[in-house]
């Protein structure tokens with residue numbers, strides 16, 4: 431589905447360029463932001479050359495919490511301002527999309543915004559760098575996963591690499607120029623009691639060009655206990671809750687520790 435998102439081409443270019451400049455900083459400057467704690471407001475990680483299971487991971491990343499509080503590196507100069515504007519704009523686009531999602535579930539358009547407390551919703555700016563890889567067949571940029579939030583907006587620097595899983599098979603996808611690729615996340619699946627499915631995806635690497643992608647997920651406020659919308663279960667609907675409620679914060683802690691959390695909260699059919 432194509433909709434006018436109202437974010438300028440020049441802002442998209444500037445934010446990708448800012449990421450490029452950040453990743454080009456000397457390693458010791460980026461390592462100031464290095465850390466394992468998932469709650470660190472600004473976190474840089476370098477995973478190139480680490481073998482996990484059957485693949486070598488081949489990715490550096492920068493993850494910043496940008497809402498409700500905006501945290502961002504103070505270099506390269508001007509990047510933080512561009513990223514703040516980009517975060518604000520993408521948040522508006524996601525909120526607009528969620529109005530349509532609310533209506534598609536039979537609710538008034540502000541339902542998800544209110545139910546998920548999006549005024550203090552948790553938004554992350556996640557930039558990924560996939561350097562040229564000499565042996566792409568034994569490496570993986572980012573392994574198969576689902577995003578934990580409600581919706582994620584993704585852009586890239588014209589180099590392909592994203593794959594999504596459909597009916598058990600992997601398909602290459604490539605955002606159209608000047609557009610966002612929108613992925614549905616775990617919390618949309620939970621809230622909609624499975625009417626929306628969280629999309630499984632991964633990023634492969636190549637031996638020709640460096641790829642940069644920026645994923646911006648928006649989720650509920652961290653203290654929000656999220657389970658299936660009460661209107662979609664029980665009573666006349668004849669449907670049972672298919673997911674256990676949990677705070678978004680607890681959920682993220684499990685997911686980012688590498689445990690597949692959606693499987694944990696899914697209630698098996700008796």
Ligand SMILES: O=C(O)CCC(=O)C(=O)O
Nearest residue numbers: 556558591592633643645
């Ligand atoms: O690089 C990509 O295309 C995917 C990135 C991604 O899935 C993520 O950052 O969660």
Ligand SMILES: [Fe+2]
Nearest residue numbers: 576577631645
């Ligand atoms: Fe993702």
